[in-house]
Amino acid sequence: MKFKRAGGVILHPTSFSGPDGIGDLGPEAYQWVEMLARTGSTLWQVLPLGPTGYGDSPYQSFSAFAGNPYLVSTTMLLDEGLLRREDLADRPDFPADVVDYGPVIEWKIKLLDRASCHYQDRPKSNLKQEFQKFQNDQANWLEDFALFMAIKESESGASWNYWPKPLRKRDPEALGEFKKGHEKSILDHTFRQFLFFRQWSQLRKYANQKGVRIIGDAPIFVAYDSADVWAHPELFYLDEDENPTVVAGVPPDYFSPTGQLWGNPLYRWDVHHDTGYAWWIERLRSCLNLFDYIRLDHFRGFVGYWEVPAGMLTAEIGEWKAGPGERFFDAIAREYPDMPIIAEDLGEITQDVIDLRVRYHLLGMKILQFAFSTDPDDPFLPHNYPANCVAYTGTHDNDTSLGWYQTAPESERDLCRRYLARSGDDLSWDFIRAVWGSVAIISMAPMQDLLSLESEARMNFPGRPSGNWRWRMPANAFNESVANRLKEMNFLYGRIPDSMKERKPKKLK
Numbered sequence: 001m002k003f004k005r006a007g008g009v010i011l012h013p014t015s016f017s018g019p020d021g022i023g024d025l026g027p028e029a030y031q032w033v034e035m036l037a038r039t040g041s042t043l044w045q046v047l048p049l050g051p052t053g054y055g056d057s058p059y060q061s062f063s064a065f066a067g068n069p070y071l072v073s074t075t076m077l078l079d080e081g082l083l084r085r086e087d088l089a090d091r092p093d094f095p096a097d098v099v100d101y102g103p104v105i106e107w108k109i110k111l112l113d114r115a116s117c118h119y120q121d122r123p124k125s126n127l128k129q130e131f132q133k134f135q136n137d138q139a140n141w142l143e144d145f146a147l148f149m150a151i152k153e154s155e156s157g158a159s160w161n162y163w164p165k166p167l168r169k170r171d172p173e174a175l176g177e178f179k180k181g182h183e184k185s186i187l188d189h190t191f192r193q194f195l196f197f198r199q200w201s202q203l204r205k206y207a208n209q210k211g212v213r214i215i216g217d218a219p220i221f222v223a224y225d226s227a228d229v230w231a232h233p234e235l236f237y238l239d240e241d242e243n244p245t246v247v248a249g250v251p252p253d254y255f256s257p258t259g260q261l262w263g264n265p266l267y268r269w270d271v272h273h274d275t276g277y278a279w280w281i282e283r284l285r286s287c288l289n290l291f292d293y294i295r296l297d298h299f300r301g302f303v304g305y306w307e308v309p310a311g312m313l314t315a316e317i318g319e320w321k322a323g324p325g326e327r328f329f330d331a332i333a334r335e336y337p338d339m340p341i342i343a344e345d346l347g348e349i350t351q352d353v354i355d356l357r358v359r360y361h362l363l364g365m366k367i368l369q370f371a372f373s374t375d376p377d378d379p380f381l382p383h384n385y386p387a388n389c390v391a392y393t394g395t396h397d398n399d400t401s402l403g404w405y406q407t408a409p410e411s412e413r414d415l416c417r418r419y420l421a422r423s424g425d426d427l428s429w430d431f432i433r434a435v436w437g438s439v440a441i442i443s444m445a446p447m448q449d450l451l452s453l454e455s456e457a458r459m460n461f462p463g464r465p466s467g468n469w470r471w472r473m474p475a476n477a478f479n480e481s482v483a484n485r486l487k488e489m490n491f492l493y494g495r496i497p498d499s500m501k502e503r504k505p506k507k508l509k
Contacts, residue, residue, distance in 0.1 A: 001293070001340045003363065003441050007486075007495035008043025008215070009036060010396065011447040012058070012459070013071050014099055017475040020111075021094030021104040025199040026073025028475075030206060035478050037210035039486040040496035044207065045215040045444060047396060049200070049290060051149075053223055056101045056469050057460075059297075060223045062149065065141035065286045067196035070108045076199060081124075082115040098470040116191045134194045140282060141227070142193060148227035150185040151178060159225040161242055168242060170230070200290060208292070211497055215342065216291030218284070220298040221248050221264035229265055235272060235279055236265040248301075249308045249315035253348060259306070259315030260463065266307060269324045277324075277331040284332065292340065299343035299362075300353045302328055329360050342390055366391045366440065368431050369404050372412040372419070381419065382438035391440035393431040393449045396459040400448045401431045403455030428452040429485065436493040443495065447473060450482055 016023025016032060023029070036044060050061030051068050058068075077083040088111070092103055119127065135142060148160070155163055166174030179186065204214060222228045224244060229236055237245045250260040272280060287294050296302075303325055308318040333339060343362040345353060357364055366389050371380035378384065385391055393401050405413060405427045417423065422430045428449045435443045448457040448471070460468045490496040 001338045001361075001363075004042075005441055005495055006042045006497075007436055007443045007490045007493075008041050008045060009447055009450065009486075010045040010392075010444055011473070012047045012396070012469075013049075014469065015447070015459075015471055015473050017096065017473060018073075018075075019091065019094075020074055020108060021092070022070055022099045022101075022108070023472060024071050024073040024075075025196075025203050026075040029073075029203055032478065033203070033207045033210055033212055035483055037207075037212050039483050040490035040500050041486065042211055042213060042495075042497055043215055043442065043444065044212050045295070046217065046291075048217045048219055052469075053225060055466050056099075058217075058469065059219050061219075061226065062152075062223065063141065063145045063227045064219075064222050064283050065138075066145050066193055066227070067200060067290075069112055069192035069196055070105060071200075072108070072112060072192070072195045073199055074108075074111050077111070077115050077195070082118055082195075083111060084118070087111060087114045097472055097474065099472060101470075112192050112195070113188055115195065116188045119191060120187070130198070131191070131194050134197065135190065138193070138197075141286070142190060144231040145193070145227040146186045146189040147175065147179065148230055149189040150182050153185055154178075154182060160230045161224075168230075204290070211499070213292040214290075215293045215295055216287055217295045217297060218287050220296070220301045221262065221266075224263070224265050232279060235268055237268055238265065244310045246307045247310050247312075249306050249318060250347070251306050251318060252316055256463070259318075261308060261312065261315040266305070266321075269328075273324065273327060277328055280328070281331065281335050284336065288336075288340065293342060294340060295342045295344055296362075297344050299345045299357065300347060300349055303350070303353045303356055325356060326359070329356070333360065361388070363442065364389045367394060367398065368392065368435055369394045369398050369401060372408070372415045376419075382434050382440075385438045385440045387439045387441055389440045390442040390444060391435045391438050392443075393428070393435050393445040396446065397462050399455050399458050400446070400453050401428045402449075402452055403458060406454065426452070432486075432489060436489045436495060443493075447478070450486060451477055 013025060013029060014023045016028040018024050018026060018028050048058040048061060049067055050058065050063055051066050052058055053062050054060045074083055074088065092107060094100065151163060151167055160168060167178065207214060233242050239245050244265040246266050248262045248264040248266055252259040302323040304320050304323055306315065306318050307321045308315050339360055339362060341362050343357045343364050345357055345364045366380050366385050368380060371378050398404065405424060420430045420434055432445050432449060457471050459471055
């Protein structure tokens with residue numbers, strides 16, 4: 001994929017302000033796009049948009065294809081008559097600065113069910129046609145997902161490996177009987193997906209019209225408790241009772257003496273190869289229906305991945321296994337010759353991982369926060385960046401830049417100040433200037449860094465099982481002052497679109 005020099009911002013939709021306790025795809029999202037476009041930023045990066053499961057993490061989703069219904073805007077449902085004002089009369093008093101997921105989920109599901117009832121009572125002909133077309137277009141995953149969620153709901157939310165054996169094993173007769181008795185629940189889940197994709201499609205179209213392209217996130221692994229594993233157990237290493245035999249993780253390193261035990265089921269890459277990687281191709285097609293570019297998470301796992309026996313309490317015991325490598329990316333390249341992919345190539349990266357990324361001309365990633373623990377040869381220092389990369393001040397997994405600086409060892413803080421030739425009093429924007437001024441073709445910063453926020457605004461603490469993904473941006477925080485400052489960075493470092501560049505008349509001869 002050929003990229004132009006550009007700048008952008010990371011902000012997940014859950015972090016927007018809004019009335020229902022969680023950011024959504026309504027008016028605040030459109031205001032965000034409008035403001036971002038005015039700064040000359042042409043990229044907006046989001047986290048995975050799937051329905052969240054364990055720990056409310058977008059990286060533990062009930063489906064690699066479905067959308068998160070909690071992001072559906074009730075304001076927009078009200079505007080088009082799918083909700084009535086009395087439906088919103090009992091809205092709880094939600095906190096404005098964080099997402100309190102328990103009450104939010106209960107509230108949003110209640111409203112979505114009301115919208116579904118209103119639709120079923122008096123379906124408008126145009127909406128009915130749209131809904132039917134959506135079901136036809138997404139049938140390859142939607143039917144399994146809606147059925148999965150309806151069964152899960154009937155089983156009080158239990159993971160699918162605890163369901164009655166006929167449903168767990170997808171016995172056709174048992175599934176047929178369940179469908180007959182739970183038609184409304186299945187329809188409700190299907191309708192929620194329709195509402196999400198409809199609103200997201202409208203928002204993406206608006207962003208593209210404003211010159212903003214969206215970078216989405218595709219985790220390499222899927223959650224065990226997902227429609228993907230339940231519907232396609234043959235694609236994963238599972239035993240005869242459909243429990244994982246091996247799971248994903250990262251071996252012990254300097255940062256984690258016991259490694260990281262992710263627990264996701266591992267792919268049977270031999271089976272994927274025999275199908276021509278059909279499931280993955282469909283997954284990436286689904287991603288590209290949502291996004292303009294894909295950040296492919298844990299890229300090194302496509303070369304080699306850490307396999308941990310199921311049942312281990314840590315990731316210390318395991319072994320490296322070969323990933324699908326070139327065979328996988330050759331199959332992807334045949335479908336998508338432009339390869340609109342950014343490779344998340346962080347962590348312990350070996351030469352074969354670098355070679356694979358270079359072979360397919362994929363952009364890698366550089367994180368400025370990682371740059372100050374060694375010496376001037378550190379690859380994360382801007383003067384060492386290649387042009388073919390995306391440079392970040394930090395990501396959703398890091399502390400905010402100011403939070404990092406306030407807690408870093410003094411040796412790193414000292415090198416940071418010397419390198420940037422700054423006092424550290426405006427550290428977040430010092431980082432932004434350094435990244436924007438680098439040769440990296442794309443520069444990105446989390447919204448928290450534009451607002452110079454401290455650690456309390458951090459989005460995720462890797463390894464912490466709960467309390468993550470909660471930060472919300474205060475209303476009107478992205479004001480003219482912040483926007484003008486970002487616009488100046490884009491202008492000074494050649495990241496502004498041609499349409500916004502100042503044109504000075506030539507001197508007359």
